[in-house]
Amino acid sequence: MDVTLHLAQDPEADRLLGRSPLAALTGMLLDQQIPMEWAFKGPATIARRLGADDLDAHDIAAYDPEAFAALLAEKPAVHRYPGSMAKRVQQLCQYLVEQYDGDAEAVWRDAGSGEELLKRLQELPGFGKQKAQIFLALLGKQLGVRPEGWREAAGAYGEPDSFRSVADITGPESLARVRAHKQETKAAAKAAKAAGQAGAAGK
Numbered sequence: 001m002d003v004t005l006h007l008a009q010d011p012e013a014d015r016l017l018g019r020s021p022l023a024a025l026t027g028m029l030l031d032q033q034i035p036m037e038w039a040f041k042g043p044a045t046i047a048r049r050l051g052a053d054d055l056d057a058h059d060i061a062a063y064d065p066e067a068f069a070a071l072l073a074e075k076p077a078v079h080r081y082p083g084s085m086a087k088r089v090q091q092l093c094q095y096l097v098e099q100y101d102g103d104a105e106a107v108w109r110d111a112g113s114g115e116e117l118l119k120r121l122q123e124l125p126g127f128g129k130q131k132a133q134i135f136l137a138l139l140g141k142q143l144g145v146r147p148e149g150w151r152e153a154a155g156a157y158g159e160p161d162s163f164r165s166v167a168d169i170t171g172p173e174s175l176a177r178v179r180a181h182k183q184e185t186k187a188a189a190k191a192a193k194a195a196g197q198a199g200a201a202g203k
Helices: 011-019 021-030 036-049 057-062 065-073 082-100 114-122 129-142 172-201
Strands: none
Touching: 011 021, 011 036, 021 036, 021 082, 021 129, 036 065, 036 172, 057 082, 065 082, 114 129
């Protein structure tokens, strides 16, 4: 795995994401309740603070939890909620050590189908169905991991030129389109909720 990604919009961070399966998984894990670029810059920040060029699942899994949380909380913080996300990153790494001997790429290397790969991703700590489908779409669209049926398993995120998620970000222009889509989705959900509440109040 050695491609150029543009998720962090930061050359050093994006290079790490493109060459390190664990960094890509960690960035996806961090991608919640903060801007996408902030989330995907996180793995490079963690690696730098650990004094390493890459992330190592064995090292992170065995790291003292309080010290690791403090490392993520250093300013600028890796996440809005550094304590809880430090715990999740360690849980992810512990799972990878137990199930895949710390080899993050083994999660998808020999997956026989898109359905099997989605199941493996959903089994990762911190990965619900939506996050798993988005990461599956990223693997297929940008990292060349395309087991049979991968687009179907990724759902709407697997559609070509859909601009729904990080899987479709290849530069500033596509980032803007994905962000606009997210804002439209959020606005539609808010409007639907308001309409539902108004309907309930009118009964």
